[in-house]
Structure formats: C-alpha cells, structure tokens
Amino acid sequence: MKPHIRFIVITLVIVLGLIMGVNLTPAQGYSGSTIIVQASIPSHFPWSSQYVQRQLNLPLDTAGYISAAISSFNDYFLISYYDTTHHSLIAATPIANHAGNCGTDLNWMCVPIDGGIGLDAGMYSSVDIWGTSLDYWKMGFSYYDVTHRALKAAIYTCYLGACSWDKVTVSAPDVPEKSNGLYTSFKFNSAGTPSIAYFDINTTYMNSSLEYAYQVTSGGDCGAGEAVGLWECKDVDFLSGEGRYASLDFSYDDQPYIAFYDAHEGDLKVAYHSAINMCEFGWTCPTLDGMDGSDVGYFTSLVAPQSAGDVIRIAYHDKTNGKLKYYASDWGPVVVDDMGTSISPMGISMAMDKEGYPIIAYQQISSEFSPPELRIARPNSVYGDEEYGNCGDPPPGYLFQYWRCNTLDNASQYTAEANYAALIINSRGMLAIAYSEYDSYYNATSLKFTYQTLIKTFLPSTVRQ
Numbered sequence: 508m509k510p511h512i513r514f515i516v517i518t519l520v521i522v523l524g525l526i527m528g529v530n531l532t533p534a535q536g537y538s539g540s541t542i543i544v545q546a547s548i549p550s551h552f553p554w555s556s557q558y559v560q561r562q563l564n565l566p567l568d569t570a571g572y573i574s575a576a577i578s579s580f581n582d583y584f585l586i587s588y589y590d591t592t593h594h595s596l597i598a599a600t601p602i603a604n605h606a607g608n609c610g611t612d613l614n615w616m617c618v619p620i621d622g623g624i625g626l627d628a629g630m631y632s633s634v635d636i637w638g639t640s641l642d643y644w645k646m647g648f649s650y651y652d653v654t655h656r657a658l659k660a661a662i663y664t665c666y667l668g669a670c671s672w673d674k675v676t677v678s679a680p681d682v683p684e685k686s687n688g689l690y691t692s693f694k695f696n697s698a699g700t701p702s703i704a705y706f707d708i709n710t711t712y713m714n715s716s717l718e719y720a721y722q723v724t725s726g727g728d729c730g731a732g733e734a735v736g737l738w739e740c741k742d743v744d745f746l747s748g749e750g751r752y753a754s755l756d757f758s759y760d761d762q763p764y765i766a767f768y769d770a771h772e773g774d775l776k777v778a779y780h781s782a783i784n785m786c787e788f789g790w791t792c793p794t795l796d797g798m799d800g801s802d803v804g805y806f807t808s809l810v811a812p813q814s815a816g817d818v819i820r821i822a823y824h825d826k827t828n829g830k831l832k833y834y835a836s837d838w839g840p841v842v843v844d845d846m847g848t849s850i851s852p853m854g855i856s857m858a859m860d861k862e863g864y865p866i867i868a869y870q871q872i873s874s875e876f877s878p879p880e881l882r883i884a885r886p887n888s889v890y891g892d893e894e895y896g897n898c899g900d901p902p903p904g905y906l907f908q909y910w911r912c913n914t915l916d917n918a919s920q921y922t923a924e925a926n927y928a929a930l931i932i933n934s935r936g937m938l939a940i941a942y943s944e945y946d947s948y949y950n951a952t953s954l955k956f957t958y959q960t961l962i963k964t965f966l967p968s969t970v971r972q
Contacts, residue, residue, distance in 0.1 A: 549860075549936035550889045552959040554915055557611040559586065559599050561953035563946065567592045570943040570954035571630070571852075574693075575929035578636040578644065582933045586941045587620075587634035587648050588954055595622030596629030596650050596661075599954070620648060620661050621674065627653035631688070633703075637695035642667055649677075649693035649703040656680050657731070658688025658705055658720070675734035677703065677720050685709045687718075692755035692765070704743070704755035704765045717743040717750030717767050717778065743778045744786040746771055752804065754821070756811040764811040766821045768804035773797050775804030775823055775834065796840040801827035803840075805850065808857040810865070822857040822867045826850060831869050831884070842900040843884050844912045847872030853879075854928025854942055861936045864889055868940045870925035871914075878918035881925040881942055881957065887911040915940070915957055921948040924955070 560569045568591035577584035585600045599609065602616045609617040622628035630651040638644025647662040657679040663672050678687040690706040702721040709715065720729065720740040729740035744750060748770030755765050765778040774797030781791035797803040805824035812819060818836040822843075825832045829848040834840045846853065846869060853870045860866055867884045886909055887896035896908035916924045928942040939958035946953065 548889075548891060549938075549959070550885060551892075552937060554957055554959055556916060556955060556957040558944075559610045559615050559941070559954040559956050560588075560590075560597075560617060561610075561951075563949040563951050568952040569593075569597075570952050571927065572632045572650075573854075573927040573929045573941050573943060573954065574632050574634045575931045575939070575941045576634045576636045576646070577931040577933060578638055579934075580638050580640055580644070582935075583636070584931055584933075584939070585634060585636070585646065586929065586954070586956075587632040587650075588927075588941075589629040589632055589650075590619075590622075591952075593619075593623065594627035594629070594653070596620045596632055596648065598634070598646075598648070621650070621652075621659065625654075628659060631691045631705075633691045633693040635694050635701075637699045641665075645695065645699055645701075647693055647695060647701045649688075649691040649705070651686075651688045651691065652676070656686040656688075658691065658703065660693070660701065660703065662701055673734075675737070676731035677734070677738050678705075678707075678718070678729050678740050679731045682709070690751050690753045690767075692753045694755050694757055694763075696757050696761045696763075698761075702755065702757075702763060704753040704763075704767075706750040706753060706767075714746070715749055715751075715770075716745040717753060717765065719743050719755075719763065719765065741789075742787040743790050744769075744776070744792050748772075749776075752807045752823075754807040754809040756809050758811040759814050759817070762811070764809060764819060766804075766807040766809035766823070768807065768823075769794070769797075773800075773802035773804070773827075775807065775821065775840075777809070777819060777821065795821070795834050796823075796825075796832065801825060803827065803832065806853055806855040808855050808867070810857060810859055813859065813863070820857065820859075820865055822855050822865070822869070824853060824855060831855065831867065831871075833865065833867065838902050841902045841909075843867065843910050844869070844882065844898045845871065845873060847879070849879075852926045854881075854925040856928045856930040856940070858930050858932045858938075860885075860889065860932060861934075862889070866930065866932065866938065868915075868925075868928045868930040868938075868942075870928065870942075878920075879923040879925060880914055880918045881916040881928065881940065882912055882914050883938070883940075884910045884912045916942075916944075916955070922946050926952075 571589040573588045575586045599617045605613045607613045607616040632650040658677045661674045692704045727739040730738040752768045774794045778792045786792035803825040808822045810820040821834040831843040831846040896910045898912035899910040923945045925942040937959040
C-alpha cells in the first residue's frame with residue numbers, strides 16, 4: 508500500500524471465474540497448534556495461517572479495530588480494519604492467482620474505503636454482508652470519522668449487476684466537546700435494512716450514551732448532507748459510561764439486541780425492546796453480570812436468540828478476575844478460561860456453529876511475562892474424542908468442565924497476537940479468524956488470518972488513483 512492513499516473511484520465487481528481458483532497458502536514460520544484431522548468432524552480440521560497486511564521494513568500499524576463478515580448465500584467474506592499509519596478504513600478479501608495487492612503471495616486484495624490525506628476515518632470499524640443471491644446483495648461498514656468526530660456508514664449495493672456506493676455521515680456532533688460513533692457495531696436485518704449500535708460521549712459534561720441508528724426512507728431525525736432525514740438515531744441508555752463495547756445482533760424475529768459495558772457501574776448489560784422501560788423509551792437494559800462489585804463486560808460479542816425459546820448469548824471479559832466469561836440466559840455467567848487483566852483492546856469474538864453451539868475466539872495473556880496468544884473455546888462435546896473439557900468452570904447442571912480451549916497462535920519472543928479478533932464460520936462449519944499481530948522488534952502491527960479451510964473470494968476490485 509502506498510504511504511498516501513488517494514482515490515477517486517472504487518469499483519467493486521464479482522469475478523465469477525476466480526471463485527474456485529483461490530489458494531490460501533500457510534504462512535512460513537507459523538507456530539500455532541495443529542489439530543488431528545477427523546474428516547467428518549469440522550472441529551478437528553487443521554488450521555493454517557497467513558498474513559493479510561504486513562510490512563516490517565518500517566514501523567507500521569495496519570491492523571486495528573478488525574471486523575469480519577460472511578454471506579449466508581454463498582460463503583463470500585471480507586475483513587474490515589483500520590490502518591492507523593494511513594488513517595484509513597480498509598476492506599480485504601482473498602483473491603485468486605496472486606492477483607492481489609497485499610498478503611502472502613499477493614493473494615489478498617486490500618481496498619481503501621475511506622480516509623487518507625486530510626481525513627482520518629475508520630476507527631471502531633464493523634462490517635456485515637446481506638444478500639439473497641449474487642443478483643442482489645449488500646455489504647456495509649460503520650466506523651468513526653476521527654476528523655469530524657462523527658459516525659459514518661459506507662454501504663455498497665449490487666442489484667442485477669449494477670453496483671453503487673452510499674457513503675454517508677449518520678450522526679455528527681452538535682457541540683465541539685461531543686464525539687459520536689465510537690464502538691460501532693453494524694448489522695443488516697433480514698430485509699437488508701442497515702442498523703448501527705454505537706457510543707456517544709461528551710467530554711465536558713462527562714456523560715455518554717448507547718445509541719441505535721437505522722436507515723429509513725424519509726422523515727428520520729439524523730443523517731447529514733445528502734443523508735439528512737434518511738437515518739433515525741435513538742437513545743438506548745444514557746448515563747455516565749453507558750455504551751462502550753457495543754455488540755449488535757438481530758433475533759430470529761428481527762428484533763435488535765445490544766450487549767454493552769456500563770463503565771459507571773462496571774457491569775455487563777444487554778438492551779432489547781420491551782414495554783418495561785428500564786432505560787430509554789422502548790428499551791429495557793437489564794444487568795447480566797457485575798452486581799457483585801466486579802468490573803465486567805469489556806469486549807462484548809453477542810448472539811441474539813435464533814429461534815423461539817432460544818437464549819441470549821454473550822462472550823466478554825471479566826477484568827477484575829482476568830477471565831473470559833460466557834453468559835447464556837438459561838445459565839447466567841460462567842467462566843470459560845483465564846484471559847489476563849489487561850484493558851488493552853483484547854480480542855473476543857463469538858459465533859454459533861451449525862449445531863447451535865457457541866465458538867469463542869479470544870486473546871489470552873496467561874501471565875505478566877507471557878506474550879498474548881490467540882485461543883479458541885468450544886464445548887468439548889463437539890470434538891467427540893474426550894469425555895471432559897480442559898478449561899472453565901462447570902456450568903449449571905454439569906459436574907465437569909464443559910469447554911475445550913486450544914491455542915491457535917502462541918506468539919513468539921517478539922510478537923503479541925489477537926489484540927483484535929474477528930471470527931466467522933461458513934456453511935460447512937469451517938472457521939476463520941482475522942486478528943492483529945504486534946511485532947515489538949520491528950514496532951509493526953500486522954493483520955493475520957487463521958483458517959480451517961478455503962472460504963470463497965468476495966471482493967475483487969479495481970482501484971483508480
């Protein structure tokens with residue numbers, strides 16, 4: 508990538524002839540563990556790893572605020588991240604035949620979406636993909652515009668081969684001491700309507716709020732420029748410290764759920780629509796963990812109920828005790844693994860497998876002197892080869908350890924893994940994780956990708972500069 512990113516037009520097209528030709532090559536020197544292969548069980552497939560964005564000949568920070576998404580209709584996926592060195596939001600996807608501009612063997616395409624010269628945009632990025640087929644699909648990004656202290660969204664829509672961008676300011680501050688759009692979480696609902704959960708803060712009055720924005724056809728109360736009136740922005744919870752680490756998901760009946768951290772109380776909370784108004788109008792915000800005085804709820808990752816009678820699931824960090832925790836509304840909070848007590852951007856990302864079991868990718872710092880490593884936790888029963896798990900506390904109704912925790916990238920003398928982590932799972936049950944690697948020797952942060960199997964190309968592109 509050039510030191511200065513200047514672009515006029517980004518045209519993204521699907522190249523069908525590349526779909527089956529992608530070859531992701533394991534990175535040299537990868538030190539993660541390899542799981543024994545049992546061909547019929549996805550949890551046993553081996554892991555490989557490679558770099559998406561890496562440059563060690565000068566100090567670079569190219570892998571902040573990582574998010575990843577995969578489409579439900581064809582397993583295409585992409586990664587969004589913030590290039591701190593160039594102050595830009597970047598989208599990345601694998602591409603065939605070494606035809607890319609980044610990554611191991613140039614088999615990734617990294618495309619700037621916003622930011623660059625004179626503009627700092629892309630922090631707190633979040634990405635999602637929606638679609639019914641290649642004839643009609645969308646990808647969307649939410650992120651923080653540092654220069655204007657505003658929430659922005661970039662949505663790319665393709666319909667019958669015609670594709671276009673809609674890059675807008677969703678919520679801009681009305682006073683100099685306010686910032687809108689930190690800790691964003693972007694999702695499409697089942698109809699393809701984009702929604703964003705995010706955090707606003709006023710540094711003068713030391714108050715903050717959890718906000719929820721969604722796109723409307725007209726009559727909205729927010730949006731700037733050409734987007735005036737095309738977004739609706741509502742308070743969800745408003746107090747000092749409410750709303751950090753927001754994680755948005757939609758339930759099976761298209762209801763929004765938002766997990767978040769209440770910094771004022773040190774609690775994990777969840778917000779959803781209810782006639783009982785515990786927070787702002789139309790929302791209820793019960794506390795799920797932290798009522799014992801511990802400081803919990805950092806780095807949340809939420810999965811909303813996926814069927815009638817299903818439960819709310821949240822993976823998160825317990826800072827007081829240095830634990831990775833998992834909340835399910837039928838269990839309450841349970842410990843999954845040790846994680847460390849750092850409040851740096853430790854990565855946590857959760858998804859559900861095809862059988863409805865949770866999978867959590869996370870960073871672990873086992874001791875003060877050990878480097879951070881990338882780990883994954885799954886219920887032990889999905890492996891089918893051991894009677895008991897190896898980590899965490901037994902959940903309610905269980906006598907033995909429920910979780911199995913495996914190291915995927917155990918770092919090295921100079922590297923720290925997974926300050927950010929983004930987990931995706933394809934239709935065959937194969938996993939992939941995008942995450943950061945900090946190399947203290949070179950003072951460089953790189954974007955890495957660890958995966959079980961090939962997932963299809965998504966974002967071939969032409970960049971005109």
